[in-house]
Amino acid sequence: MATIKKPFWKSFVTSLIVMISIIVVCGGVLAIVNDLCKVSDEERIQRAIDKIYVDTDVSLEETLDVSTYDKNQDIGEIKACYVLSNGDYLVHVTGKKGYSNGSITLYVSVSVDNSFATVKKTVLDNYKGQTLMSKLTDFYDRFSGKTSSDDLTDIVEAGTTRSSQAVQNAVYCSIDYVNTVIGG
């Protein structure tokens, strides 16, 4: 029995209608779920705070204006800075000049003692890339206690020399920014 083949335009229009219908329905469903599951900026900052201050109740107090800070732009970028309820500063910073000229974004908590900015803890912003840098834990702890007078260039993880440099740049920018804010 011979099969009747649909004309090209008819199958084209049918395919187009079906695909557009699927796109519209899927898009609508995703819009609703996205609205229900949206993670606000405040929630993301609180998550970063909870990662740094484990078992301590610390919250966001104030957001500082970072647009006036224009130093060290070749090695890093201060994305945001927050003052926390315990008086520490939480700097959201991107370090440049990493592997293949890439960048790495971190949250750096900086405490101020006698007008000296000291790094308390450093955590990675997100783990989406699943790079080697996201698997390191002890490496970031080596920046704790560092001030602007300390040399950060010797904090290097074997096998990730260039990426370590981006982290050094990010931490340096954070300390420098907080020093600028407190006038140190």
Added chain:
Amino acid sequence: MNKFSKIASNGLIKENPTFKLILGTCPTLALTTAAFNGIGMGLAVTFVLICSNVLISLLKKVIPSNVRIPAYILIIATFVTIVKLVLDKFIPSLYDALGVYLPLIVVNCIILGRAESFASKNPVTDSALDGLFMGLGFTVSITLMGAVREILGAGAIFGFKLWDFSIDFFASSAGAFFTYAIFIALFNFILYKIEQKKKLSLLEVK
């Protein structure tokens, strides 16, 4: 053997996606450093498999065959994005642990494979069951692999420290390939032996 037990045994044993069909190897190798990652990834894949199988089975007569693959990808991508948004909101630790492999579920061969070979040819209930058991087969397999690698590579299970002894090799990429090969060999050897036994007993009956 009724339909239900046939679909169940296919998904869990006879056509086990990880150890028999060797599908979804990317997350299997990359995420099995810990048993918890295995469960998380497995359940995410199971959810996407069930939902996409049901929807594709429902729409099998509506979707023209010449655009079926892009249509399947769209449907799968929608469910993967839903899982991604829900995990980011409610289980951020698992969302961080799964990282880039979560959106990559879209191109997971198990899901597209089942959509094309099963859901597009079978009724809704059978497709849902197929998704459930294929997903469970995948979940059990990668959780087992994750448990073995976590015990040997980190001396822990589900994050709980068992002892200080660990063999770093099992936590590495090479260790993932080695463990996977051992599991495939063992699984297929046991399956082969069971089938041989069944054949022998059938011959004896005759």
